[in-house]
Amino acid sequence: MSRNMTPTDQSECYLNGTFQALAQCQVSVLDRGFIFGDGVYEVIPVYGRRVFRADEHLARLARSLGAVGIKNPGQASDWLALVRELIARNEPDDQCVYIQVTRGVARRDHAFPQGVEPTVFMMSFPFPHIPEQKRAEGVACITAPDLRWRNGHIKSISLLGNVLARQLSAENDATETILIRDGLLTEASASNVWVVRNGRLAAPLRDHDKLEGIRVGLLQELCGVVGITLEFRPIAEWELRCADEILLTSATKEVLPVTTLDGQAVSQGEPGPVAAALYKAYQEAKIRQSR
Numbered sequence: 001m002s003r004n005m006t007p008t009d010q011s012e013c014y015l016n017g018t019f020q021a022l023a024q025c026q027v028s029v030l031d032r033g034f035i036f037g038d039g040v041y042e043v044i045p046v047y048g049r050r051v052f053r054a055d056e057h058l059a060r061l062a063r064s065l066g067a068v069g070i071k072n073p074g075q076a077s078d079w080l081a082l083v084r085e086l087i088a089r090n091e092p093d094d095q096c097v098y099i100q101v102t103r104g105v106a107r108r109d110h111a112f113p114q115g116v117e118p119t120v121f122m123m124s125f126p127f128p129h130i131p132e133q134k135r136a137e138g139v140a141c142i143t144a145p146d147l148r149w150r151n152g153h154i155k156s157i158s159l160l161g162n163v164l165a166r167q168l169s170a171e172n173d174a175t176e177t178i179l180i181r182d183g184l185l186t187e188a189s190a191s192n193v194w195v196v197r198n199g200r201l202a203a204p205l206r207d208h209d210k211l212e213g214i215r216v217g218l219l220q221e222l223c224g225v226v227g228i229t230l231e232f233r234p235i236a237e238w239e240l241r242c243a244d245e246i247l248l249t250s251a252t253k254e255v256l257p258v259t260t261l262d263g264q265a266v267s268q269g270e271p272g273p274v275a276a277a278l279y280k281a282y283q284e285a286k287i288r289q290s291r
């Protein structure tokens with residue numbers, strides 16, 4: 001078996017109390033994140049060195065930790081201070097901060113170990129801005145059955161189901177794989193999915209099957225600002241296929257229009273007015289709300 005290349009990334013990261021170069025950063029192979037995928041994570045966007053929707057991201061981190069019974073190693077204010085220090089130690093103005101907390105290092109045994117401290121890891125990477133042309137054209141998506149576990153509301157690092165789903169779209173030159181369970185839209189491999197029909201925006205019900213993206217609450221606010229009707233309700237697969245618009249949202253995609261689905265044009269195959277209005281409102285919110 002060939003050995004992994006030594007990482008060369010010199011960005012600064014944080015591991016268990018120490019800032020250091022990512023290339024030098026190491027954890028034990030007995031870390032339960034490595035052995036079991038036993039941990040949770042967050043991805044927080046940073047614009048102009050200011051954190052966007054920090055409170056919401058840190059509240060979701062606390063919820064995810066609580067849901068899997070890992071002690072939260074800090075208060076929101078401690079986390080925010082660490083996030084800010086990490087941003088300051090890294091180059092780009094626009095970054096994404098990745099936070100991962102695992103149950104810690106212990107002899108391999110499925111049941112929770114006693115007296116073990118969580119492993120806390122944070123890194124920053126440059127914000128992967130989507131090229132303007134791609135935004136203007138919209139993106140391709142495919143659909144696939146949602147075969148993941150039923151606790152999608154937890155932002156777990158156990159992402160094999162999401163990885164396999166995303167790989168399907170990668171192999172089909174598509175940006176995302178939109179997932180269907182029991183005939184209903186859930187979400188995509190790393191995004192929430194929204195449907196426009198007759199001028200109304202719809203999102204799937206908020207439940208345990210899917211992650212409530214931080215953009216879900218945000219778009220709800222923005223719909224109020226720009227005067228778009230939004231409803232949370234079950235969305236049948238057939239509604240996706242005859243949608244006027246389909247939108248993806250995530251920390252890195254922001255609001256991204258989908259213009260082909262399984263090789264078929266979505267409506268006229270061009271981004272629609274709801275995507276445009278929400279993207280514009282999103283850009284304004286970034287300026288107003290980052291801190």
Ligand SMILES: Cc1ncc(COP(=O)(O)O)c(C=O)c1O
Pocket residue numbers: 043162187188189190191192211212213214215216249250251252
């Ligand atoms: C499965 C899944 N759903 C939804 C989202 C969107 O969440 P957010 O808006 O917080 O980035 C993500 C983001 O990575 C995700 O992985």
